[in-house]
Amino acid sequence: MKNKIVFLALSIIFLSSCQSSMNRFTQDERGANTYSSTEIGQLSSVLEGRIISIKPIILSGSKALGSGVGTALGVSVSTSTVGGKRDKIPAAIVGGLFGAMVGRIIEENVTTETGFEFLIKLSSGQIKSFVQKSQQELRVGDQVYVTYGEQTVRLTRQ
Numbered sequence: 710m711k712n713k714i715v716f717l718a719l720s721i722i723f724l725s726s727c728q729s730s731m732n733r734f735t736q737d738e739r740g741a742n743t744y745s746s747t748e749i750g751q752l753s754s755v756l757e758g759r760i761i762s763i764k765p766i767i768l769s770g771s772k773a774l775g776s777g778v779g780t781a782l783g784v785s786v787s788t789s790t791v792g793g794k795r796d797k798i799p800a801a802i803v804g805g806l807f808g809a810m811v812g813r814i815i816e817e818n819v820t821t822e823t824g825f826e827f828l829i830k831l832s833s834g835q836i837k838s839f840v841q842k843s844q845q846e847l848r849v850g851d852q853v854y855v856t857y858g859e860q861t862v863r864l865t866r867q
Contacts, residue, residue: 751859753856753857753858754856754857755854755856756831756832756854757831757832757853757854757867758829758830758832758853758854758855759850759853760827760828760847760848760849760850760851760853761828761830761849762826762827762828763825763826763827763828763844763847763848763849764826764828765824765825766823766825767822767823767824768821768822768823768824768840768842769821770819770820770821770822771816771820775814775815776810776812776816777809779809779812779813779815780808780812781805782812783804783805783806783807783809783811784801784804784805785804786804787800787801787803787804787805787808788800788801788804822842823842824840824842825841825843825844826838826839826840827840827841827847829853829864831855839855839862839864841864845864847864847866851866852866852867853866853867854866854867
């Protein structure tokens with residue numbers, strides 16, 4: 710019975726650490742030329758503008774899988790190193806929590822990347838900010854189209 714409770718507790722910790730997020734920007738090296746199959750048949754709007762600033766930024770890494778792997782490893786290591794049967798449950802809980810924290814930190818550091826923030830002055834006079842991984846050889850002063858839909862935003866040179 711105790712093993713089932715420990716398994717259930719660890720499963721809850723693992724599942725709660727898993728996160729999924731939908732990114733509303735195109736975030737791969739191919740930039741504006743990459744489309745998802747879900748965009749087929751979707752209408753996008755287009756604005757005209759000029760790039761007034763490009764700044765390198767840090768894109769924080771993911772935080773989902775590392776917690777789960779860390780939890781499993783933490784439980785495994787802590788229960789195998791503790792001697793008494795009675796001490797294994799607290800060791801599993803502490804090991805799982807510690808493993809989840811360490812796994813999350815490691816995953817975030819490994820998956821952190823460099824990206825770029827573009828400031829675009831639209832033809833309406835508004836200034837908008839846009840973030841993506843690739844600079845796409847765009848430069849300050851370039852005239853661009855800002856194409857946007859429900860989940861994506863893209864910059865392309867005019």
